[in-house]
Amino acid sequence: MQSPLLLLQSISKYIQLTTEEENFFLSLLQPKKIRKKQLLTQEGDINQSAKFVLSGLLRMYSVDKNGFEHIIQFAPAGWWIGDLYSYHKQQPGNLFIDAIEDTEIVEISRNSIDILFEKIPKFERFFRILAENALAAYQQRLSSNLNLPAKDRYGYFVELYPSLFLSLPQKYIASYIGVTPEFLSKMLNQPASKK
Amino acid sequence: MQSPLLLLQSISKYIQLTTEEENFFLSLLQPKKIRKKQLLTQEGDINQSAKFVLSGLLRMYSVDKNGFEHIIQFAPAGWWIGDLYSYHKQQPGNLFIDAIEDTEIVEISRNSIDILFEKIPKFERFFRILAENALAAYQQRLSSNLNLPAKDRYGYFVELYPSLFLSLPQKYIASYIGVTPEFLSKMLNQPASKK
């Protein structure tokens, strides 16, 4: 199993921990493996934990009434993922999370996070910064997506996930930028008339 | 000028402050009035403060290369607003904020927030929760917007801002849900064939 080193590194960017604090934090983590195509979370679940990807690749998506999937976010190694609406309100969410590749994550339960905040208040700061970063990213995505043509949305995707667009099956990209796989295929194979 | 009572109320939902702490917090606030149509923030500005609306109505929007505005968020009384990407990275943002109606806000500068966190660490918690709430809202918006027809996006708008859709000029709603004003008009006046 992958070590949570990656997680400790990302924490140390924002707060400094003593070895003791680090160990206490590590004791709260629960490792988990998700096989390719396996569901981690589904619609109706109440999100009870924060999730950090150590290796592999997850996707979070909603399913509309016609059965079509819309990808909200990918999570490669080093990213957090989760339905924050459900986590925060403690109500059933409407998002699914599954693995595109075999993936290793660590989870921290809501309860553990409460304990963590009590014992090591510095972590309030870390999770604040985390949420603010994620918020900034969502604001960016909304602002760049609203009403822009698919070609431009594809461009933004490539910028945001430069390492993914090479290896990722095209249909996932289509789902992320909000077009059908057929249309994306046509778009990419068109005589490079306009960029 | 409106008193910041509304702000204190919203804080007290998440953390308890002594009178002394309250006063210290209040001493960091800077009130500001923005007249209808006046710009508060524009593309290229580096966001240096958190902004809370006491009364009135603000909008935050981006402008695409064709000059079209896309509204990211409305902020009626009791809401926070700001380009978090720019705030967080301290880089020029690409969002505008202006007033749809005469508006009163209070601002807290980044520096003051740092001082606040140092003096009253409880505020880390407050702003963490704030960011998480906002994040949940953005996740919801993305998930409900992606690839849904305009009719449904309009429905979601009405749910999110029930008080606004009555008084707000229609073209702003169009800009929020990502259609042209002409199209929204046609949509709303169509023989109520399909809800």
Place this chain on the structure above:
DNA sequence: CGTCTATTTGAATGTACTCAAAAGCGGTGG
């Protein structure tokens, strides 16, 4: 190699846009 999934291609359709012009509405000044 065969099966399953992903991608490509094509034709017909639909949703939303553009451009243009008319109608409605609200405020302001004479």
Place this chain on the structure above:
DNA sequence: CCACCGCTTTTGAGTACATTCAAATAGACG
């Protein structure tokens, strides 16, 4: 208090972007 001006909304015709459905082709994996 009415007339006018500017802004918003409506309406219509033509167009473009993206979808649907269907079928062929290509890849991946056991």
